[in-house]
Amino acid sequence: MKSNLRLAWRNLWRNKRRTLITVASIFFGVLLATLMSSMQEGSYSSMINNIVKFYSGYIQVQHEDYWDTKTINNTFVPTDSLIDEITSVTEVTLITPRLESFALASSEEITRGCMVIGIDPEKEKEVMDIGKWVSDGVYLEQNDRGVLVGFDLAKYLELSVGDTLVLIGQGYHGTTAAGVFPIRGILKFPSPELNKQSIYLELKTAQEFYSVDQQVTFMVLMLEDQYDLKKAMRKLSNQIASPYAVMTWEDMHPELLQMVEADRAGALIMKAILYIIIAFGVLGTIMMLVMERKREMGVMVAIGMQRSKLSWILFFETIYIGLIGVIAGFTGSIPLIAYFYHNPIPLTGDAARTMEEMGIEPLMYFSWLPSVFYNQVITVFIITALIALYPVITSYRLKVQLALKA
Amino acid sequence: MSVIEIKNLYKIYDGSEVEVRAVNGINLNIEEGEFTAIVGPSGSGKTTFLNLVGGLDKPTDGKVFVDGIDVWSLKSRKLIDFRLHNIGFVFQSYNLIPVLTAKENVEFIMQLQGWSRKDRIKRTGDLLKAVGLADRMDSRPAKLSGGQQQRVAVARALASKPKFVLADEPTANLDSKSTENLLDIMEKLNQEEKITFIFSTHDARVIKKARRVITIEDGRILKDETK
Numbered sequence: 140m141k142s143n144l145r146l147a148w149r150n151l152w153r154n155k156r157r158t159l160i161t162v163a164s165i166f167f168g169v170l171l172a173t174l175m176s177s178m179q180e181g182s183y184s185s186m187i188n189n190i191v192k193f194y195s196g197y198i199q200v201q202h203e204d205y206w207d208t209k210t211i212n213n214t215f216v217p218t219d220s221l222i223d224e225i226t227s228v229t230e231v232t233l234i235t236p237r238l239e240s241f242a243l244a245s246s247e248e249i250t251r252g253c254m255v256i257g258i259d260p261e262k263e264k265e266v267m268d269i270g271k272w273v274s275d276g277v278y279l280e281q282n283d284r285g286v287l288v289g290f291d292l293a294k295y296l297e298l299s300v301g302d303t304l305v306l307i308g309q310g311y312h313g314t315t316a317a318g319v320f321p322i323r324g325i326l327k328f329p330s331p332e333l334n335k336q337s338i339y340l341e342l343k344t345a346q347e348f349y350s351v352d353q354q355v356t357f358m359v360l361m362l363e364d365q366y367d368l369k370k371a372m373r374k375l376s377n378q379i380a381s382p383y384a385v386m387t388w389e390d391m392h393p394e395l396l397q398m399v400e401a402d403r404a405g406a407l408i409m410k411a412i413l414y415i416i417i418a419f420g421v422l423g424t425i426m427m428l429v430m431e432r433k434r435e436m437g438v439m440v441a442i443g444m445q446r447s448k449l450s451w452i453l454f455f456e457t458i459y460i461g462l463i464g465v466i467a468g469f470t471g472s473i474p475l476i477a478y479f480y481h482n483p484i485p486l487t488g489d490a491a492r493t494m495e496e497m498g499i500e501p502l503m504y505f506s507w508l509p510s511v512f513y514n515q516v517i518t519v520f521i522i523t524a525l526i527a528l529y530p531v532i533t534s535y536r537l538k539v540q541l542a543l544k545a
Numbered sequence: 546m547s548v549i550e551i552k553n554l555y556k557i558y559d560g561s562e563v564e565v566r567a568v569n570g571i572n573l574n575i576e577e578g579e580f581t582a583i584v585g586p587s588g589s590g591k592t593t594f595l596n597l598v599g600g601l602d603k604p605t606d607g608k609v610f611v612d613g614i615d616v617w618s619l620k621s622r623k624l625i626d627f628r629l630h631n632i633g634f635v636f637q638s639y640n641l642i643p644v645l646t647a648k649e650n651v652e653f654i655m656q657l658q659g660w661s662r663k664d665r666i667k668r669t670g671d672l673l674k675a676v677g678l679a680d681r682m683d684s685r686p687a688k689l690s691g692g693q694q695q696r697v698a699v700a701r702a703l704a705s706k707p708k709f710v711l712a713d714e715p716t717a718n719l720d721s722k723s724t725e726n727l728l729d730i731m732e733k734l735n736q737e738e739k740i741t742f743i744f745s746t747h748d749a750r751v752i753k754k755a756r757r758v759i760t761i762e763d764g765r766i767l768k769d770e771t772k
């Protein structure tokens with residue numbers, strides 16, 4: 140086997156220029172495909188991060204009726220045993236409660252619908268990190284009676300830090316919820332949607348406002364790694380039963396999942412076309428090479444080399460081309476991806492605006508996901524292995540007496 | 546027993562217009578230690594004949610026995626192994642594997658036979674010395690003259706310790722000096738090591754060296770003379 144590999148390696152360099160051109164085509168293919176995949180995965184993961192961070196978390200534990208009927212009545216008390224069960228899932232790094240419902244927010248003359256979200260200010264630092272978005276005033280403290288108001292909402296209500304905000308809504312089991320709250324800070328999120336409607340307050344304060352006791356609308360679960368979602372979900376759904384329901388961000392934002400999947404499919408088609416073009420180039424090279432070598436192959440079989448051995452040599456030669464191409468491609472793409480991973484490309488123009496409207500920072504992220512790389516290895520290996528069938532078949536079909544005449 | 550026994554050998558090509566009887570009923574015995582030339586005009590069937598004897602081309606009819614073994618009764622893999630262990634081949638040109646050096650080309654066949662590295666290296670040295678190329682062991686074929694390449698091919702053909710060597714026009718592409726040189730080496734190996742050589746040729750100078758000359762024409766033996 141070692142001698143086969145050596146012979147294949149030497150054969151590779153018989154026509155240096157041709158080999159290098161063929162390798163170059165794979166190099167560019169792998170380079171493009173890795174960059175493309177890295178950008179794709181990077182942007183998906185930034186979108187997912189974003190939605191997870193600002194909206195849903197990776198996973199939520201809710202009352203089983205909450206998703207269909209989002210009222211303050213479908214809440215639950217997070218018991219210690221429930222929290223223990225969640226904490227026992229090692230992938231879950233953080234649990235934080237939220238109490239969320241609608242209300243009307245008013246200043247003296249103006250009234251507007253809003254989203255009232257009760258949070259644990261300490262724990263929430265590791266999820267939304269709301270403190271980071273306080274543009275004016277201060278963040279909430281433990282047992283704070285004040286509120287944080289979205290920038291656009293505050294502007295609409297003509298309120299600023301220190302002013303008083305009136306909230307009116309429906310509390311637990313039809314009670315009236317009403318309260319007056321001092322504004323501690325103004326929040327300026329990257330997302331206009333959040334700026335227009337959100338009001339944050341301490342969980343306890345929110346519970347009092349809605350006249351619930353210990354209830355929350357859901358528990359937000361964070362993970363170390365977004366790719367642990369399936370695993371964590373499997374464990375959780377084994378442990379948590381009625382009257383609770385476990386939902387992933389995929390369940391809660393199906394439109395995002397669909398968008399990611401549609402985009403993936405589109406990109407896959409592009410990569411497939413790219414690789415098919417490359418495959419035909421490599422096939423051309425290999426066919427030419429086999430044609431030129433018919434006589435030599437004839438001599439080898441004539442003097443006593445088994446066709447299987449000859450096949451291996453030609454197989455390795457073809458695989459080598461792919462291997463060198465992949466290594467060269469990675470040598471080119473890894474430094475680029477490494478650089479852009481740490482320095483995402485700022486976007487401008489319409490794309491940037493759209494992303495900002497979706498609440499996403501307008502940056503082009505790159506991903507280090509292993510699949511970005513090993514998918515190319517697998518693809519090139521499959522392509523070259525398929526192409527290598529041509530010389531393998533040729534060496535089995537070779538008519539020695541005719542090959543010797545060539 | 547003869548090394549090679551050829552019985553009623555035929556190779557008939559069924560062309561679209563005419564059938565060609567490239568080998569048309571040959572009976573022949575070759576004994577150990579022979580130094581035999583197959584001669585005849587172009588198209589007389591020399592190459593076809595040698596290919597049938599060497600297990601490279603399947604006869605339409607008839608049998609070839611090597612040491613009593615019916616060569617064409619062997620299945621594909623067995624036949625290749627049979628060639629590897631019993632027959633040395635020298636072709637007209639481009640015999641050698643271009644990416645291997647002279648030494649490696651000779652070693653190659655012993656490697657296929659599974660020799661130990663030590664034995665391979667020793668025999669390769671001996672053989673390349675015998676063909677006068679001890680100083681060109683590490684050259685690749687492209688760096689050798691046509692005559693030198695053919696001498697390496699002879700060394701390779703002998704490396705496997707075959708029962709006989711088949712050489713189809715081994716000197717056809719060589720100048721007269723290289724031709725003479727190659728023939729001298731073959732003759733010497735024949736005389737000193739008792740290697741059986743069967744070679745085809747048009748070349749009068751080569752024919753002169755042979756001890757047995759078999760003339761074929763239209764696929765039949767015309768004359769069979771032993772000096």
Ligand SMILES: Nc1ncnc2c1ncn2[C@@H]1O[C@H](COP(=O)(O)OP(=O)(O)OP(=O)(O)O)[C@@H](O)[C@H]1O
Pocket residue numbers: 558560565566567585586587588589590591592593594
């Ligand atoms: N594959 C083939 N198909 C049809 N006819 C063939 C084939 N190979 C050889 N022949 C015919 O068989 C005959 C003998 O050919 P062969 O090559 O054995 O002659 P040769 O004596 O070796 O000639 P040369 O001295 O030119 O090498 C020729 O008439 C040739 O045309």
Ligand SMILES: [Mg+2]
Pocket residue numbers: 591592593713714
């Ligand atoms: Mg011929």
